[in-house]
Amino acid sequence: MLRRLRDPRLIPFKTQTLLLRIAALASELRVPCYLVGGVVRDLLLDRPVHESDIDFVFEGDAIEFGYQLVKACGGKLTAHQKFRTAVWHTPENGDLAPDTVDLITARREVYKCPGALPTVTPAMLMDDLRRRDFPVNAMAIRLGGDDSGELIDPLDGQGDLARKLIRVLHPASFLDDPTRIFRALRYVARYGFTLEAETLRLINAEARAGLAQLSGERLRHEFDVTFEETNPPVTLQQFADFGLLEAIHPALLTAQCGFMPLETPSTHFGEFAVPEILSMRQSLGWIFYLIELNKSDSAALAKRLAFPVALAEAVRFAFILKRDLPSFKDYSPSQWTFYLDEAPPLSIYAVYLISRENALSEYLSKWRHVKPIATGADLKMRGLRPGPHFGEILRRLRAVWLDEIVVNQEQEDRWLDSALNAQK
Ligand code: ATP
Ligand code: MG
Numbered sequence: 001m002l003r004r005l006r007d008p009r010l011i012p013f014k015t016q017t018l019l020l021r022i023a024a025l026a027s028e029l030r031v032p033c034y035l036v037g038g039v040v041r042d043l044l045l046d047r048p049v050h051e052s053d054i055d056f057v058f059e060g061d062a063i064e065f066g067y068q069l070v071k072a073c074g075g076k077l078t079a080h081q082k083f084r085t086a087v088w089h090t091p092e093n094g095d096l097a098p099d100t101v102d103l104i105t106a107r108r109e110v111y112k113c114p115g116a117l118p119t120v121t122p123a124m125l126m127d128d129l130r131r132r133d134f135p136v137n138a139m140a141i142r143l144g145g146d147d148s149g150e151l152i153d154p155l156d157g158q159g160d161l162a163r164k165l166i167r168v169l170h171p172a173s174f175l176d177d178p179t180r181i182f183r184a185l186r187y188v189a190r191y192g193f194t195l196e197a198e199t200l201r202l203i204n205a206e207a208r209a210g211l212a213q214l215s216g217e218r219l220r221h222e223f224d225v226t227f228e229e230t231n232p233p234v235t236l237q238q239f240a241d242f243g244l245l246e247a248i249h250p251a252l253l254t255a256q257c258g259f260m261p262l263e264t265p266s267t268h269f270g271e272f273a274v275p276e277i278l279s280m281r282q283s284l285g286w287i288f289y290l291i292e293l294n295k296s297d298s299a300a301l302a303k304r305l306a307f308p309v310a311l312a313e314a315v316r317f318a319f320i321l322k323r324d325l326p327s328f329k330d331y332s333p334s335q336w337t338f339y340l341d342e343a344p345p346l347s348i349y350a351v352y353l354i355s356r357e358n359a360l361s362e363y364l365s366k367w368r369h370v371k372p373i374a375t376g377a378d379l380k381m382r383g384l385r386p387g388p389h390f391g392e393i394l395r396r397l398r399a400v401w402l403d404e405i406v407v408n409q410e411q412e413d414r415w416l417d418s419a420l421n422a423q424k
Helices: 013-029 038-044 062-073 125-130 157-163 179-191 197-202 205-213 216-227 232-241 244-248 250-254 280-290 295-304 309-328 333-340 345-355 358-365 376-381 388-402 409-423
Strands: 033-036 055-058 076-080 085-089 100-105 107-110 119-122 140-143
Touching: 013 033, 013 062, 013 140, 033 038, 033 125, 038 140, 038 157, 055 062, 062 076, 062 085, 062 100, 107 125, 179 216, 179 232, 205 244, 216 232, 216 280, 216 295, 232 244, 244 250, 250 295, 280 309, 280 345, 295 309, 309 333, 309 345, 333 358, 333 388, 345 358, 376 388, 376 409, 388 409
Parallel strands: 055 100
Antiparallel strands: 033 055, 033 140, 076 085, 085 100, 107 119
């Protein structure tokens, strides 16, 4: 494994430095420390590791180790007492990557009832590997000590990688945690693997029934991360084929996954906010996926999947905008603008990507920023008494700017003169 750990194509230099620092401290303190999970799997597949995936497991207290790390290398620690885990915020000088690293105390998990979160107790690495989802995700690399770099693979993850198989560790795995079904299907699509025969059989009615016990946040997360995959439609189709969508909510059966351009928006469109906690790719993924859903289905799903309010709104407006688009064909820029001002820019961008309607792009890049030069204060100076008609005049003035009837200050003054005369 040492060769792979030192390969800059697989692990960026600053992350290698971070691994060396942690390994050195683990040696010094004689704390058994391991790199575990997705990183080990991806290294063995010769795929570059995602920095955010790097988890360290300790046989011993991860929080205590974290404080020693801060002493030795700087940075800050956020400790989570309940599970004895910590997040190390690496020093800001930028020598180490990633910016945050998860430090985990090796643990054993007991599921009291299906779908609920497990009860956790500190344990040895072996217990920690056994609590994981699949053998390919239950391998570790020792860091520090004489055998640093050694691969630990008691559940034959390497065998499964060679056979290209996703296999559960025990028959109750999907009942304990039904999110593992989604995880399995994501790996199948991502790596071109197959579900091992018994695992395939275990995605049955009983396991699907367990989905009803999952919280909205946990379910939504499974889709959020699916939208980050290279080809989400393939995985989403698998979710449908295995009956997962129906089991979550029948409205998902009308969701569509044919259209999913997951590009990042070009700066041409200016800035617009995405709903909290979601990336642009995830937000657009959701909008495209649910854009055909009517109001009541979309509201029901937003509730079941605990959407942030801004996401629910973005999905709802995108549906309305896409539906109404053909009737706006003869609209002037001001008519477009006054209509679109009501919609979240993210919904407009999503519908633009689907329709390539030029007015939507014009709105995002230009029209939404168009404002008259005159303000309320100017109207007051011209002797107009404040009132609701202020807003109306400024709105009409904005319209003539948008429609290019007025293009400079002089024309604006003239327009205001005649508009105010008409008021008298
Ligand atoms: P990905 O590349 O999709 O991020 P990953 O393996 O890094 O894959 P994470 O969701 O980041 O997956 O989780 C990290 C590790 O935690 C996994 O490799 C696995 O060992 C363990 N794990 C995560 N979720 C579960 C789960 N639901 N049940 C059991 N183990 C899990
Ligand atoms: Mg990960």
